[in-house]
Amino acid sequence: MDKPVGEIRKLESLNRIVLPSEVRNIKNLKPLEYAEIYVKENKDIVIEKYNPEKSKSAGLVRRLDALGRIVIPKPTVKELDLKEGDLIQFVSGENGEIILRKYYQTCVFCGGKKELYKFSDKLICEDCLRELMKLVVNK
Numbered sequence: 001m002d003k004p005v006g007e008i009r010k011l012e013s014l015n016r017i018v019l020p021s022e023v024r025n026i027k028n029l030k031p032l033e034y035a036e037i038y039v040k041e042n043k044d045i046v047i048e049k050y051n052p053e054k055s056k057s058a059g060l061v062r063r064l065d066a067l068g069r070i071v072i073p074k075p076t077v078k079e080l081d082l083k084e085g086d087l088i089q090f091v092s093g094e095n096g097e098i099i100l101r102k103y104y105q106t107c108v109f110c111g112g113k114k115e116l117y118k119f120s121d122k123l124i125c126e127d128c129l130r131e132l133m134k135l136v137v138n139k
């Protein structure tokens with residue numbers, strides 16, 4: 001089962017994202033090395049250290065810059081409807097792969113993603129807020 005590695009970063013301008021050092025260490029990726037990026041059927045973005053002998057036929061090769069950033073290919077950005085400032089969650093896959101997923105902020109109670117309100121650094125959807133208000137009013 002995939003598990004979050006505790007990192008969420010914003011997609012920068014020019015479709016760049018910083019790969020945190022702990023995430024790069026999963027695949028022993030160093031700045032200025034090449035990585036291969038491909039999208040799985042479930043829309044996960046996978047980043048692996050580039051190996052020409054084991055290259056994925058659908059993958060695109062990109063070089064990490066000196067700061068450990070990598071550019072997400074434009075077709076991938078378009079396909080997944082990513083925009084500058086979107087939050088990206090880093091996940092460690094079953095095979096130790098680096099997976100990037102668009103991170104959606106969700107309601108603390110139900111996991112809903114629509115009509116969110118912030119309260120004490122937590123997000124609550126409109127439906128759960130109504131239910132909470134009923135509890136308070138009926139007390």
